[in-house]
Amino acid sequence: MATDQRVVRIAELEIVPSQVAEYTALLAEEIAASIEREPGVLMLHAVSHKSEPHQVRLLEVYASQAAYEAHIQTPHFLKYKTATATMVVSLRLIDVHPIMLAAK
Numbered sequence: 001m002a003t004d005q006r007v008v009r010i011a012e013l014e015i016v017p018s019q020v021a022e023y024t025a026l027l028a029e030e031i032a033a034s035i036e037r038e039p040g041v042l043m044l045h046a047v048s049h050k051s052e053p054h055q056v057r058l059l060e061v062y063a064s065q066a067a068y069e070a071h072i073q074t075p076h077f078l079k080y081k082t083a084t085a086t087m088v089v090s091l092r093l094i095d096v097h098p099i100m101l102a103a104k
Contacts, residue, residue: 006042007068008098011058014089020053023087027056030080038074040067043101054089061101 015023027046034041043061048054062068071077 004098005064006098007060007062007065008096008101009058009060010094010096011056011060012090012092012094013056013058015054015056016087016089017054019087020048023056023084024048026080026083030076033076034071034074037076038067038071040064041071043103061098 024046031044031046034044040063041061042063043059045059046056047058048056062071
């Protein structure tokens with residue numbers, strides 16, 4: 001059985017509350033570009049807490065470490081990082097082991 005080379009991560013972000021709408025628009029644009037243009041980006045899911053929309057969580061799945069490294073160098077990702085730099089109060093990246101990833 002082949003070793004699973006996927007990189008799976010949860011990103012926990014806190015956004016400046018007054019900038020949530022602008023942040024989420026930029027995030028949606030970045031996710032759409034990544035899924036469309038990068039074969040190594042397998043999944044990017046973004047959600048926010050219902051009662052605290054400035055608390056954003058991402059589930060990221062990349063085909064490999066190399067795919068992740070390529071992703072963070074793309075023009076669309078760098079645009080997102082630059083444009084949102086002052087909007088992000090905190091960012092915590094948590095590497096996780098995929099037990100079961102399924103979608104319908």
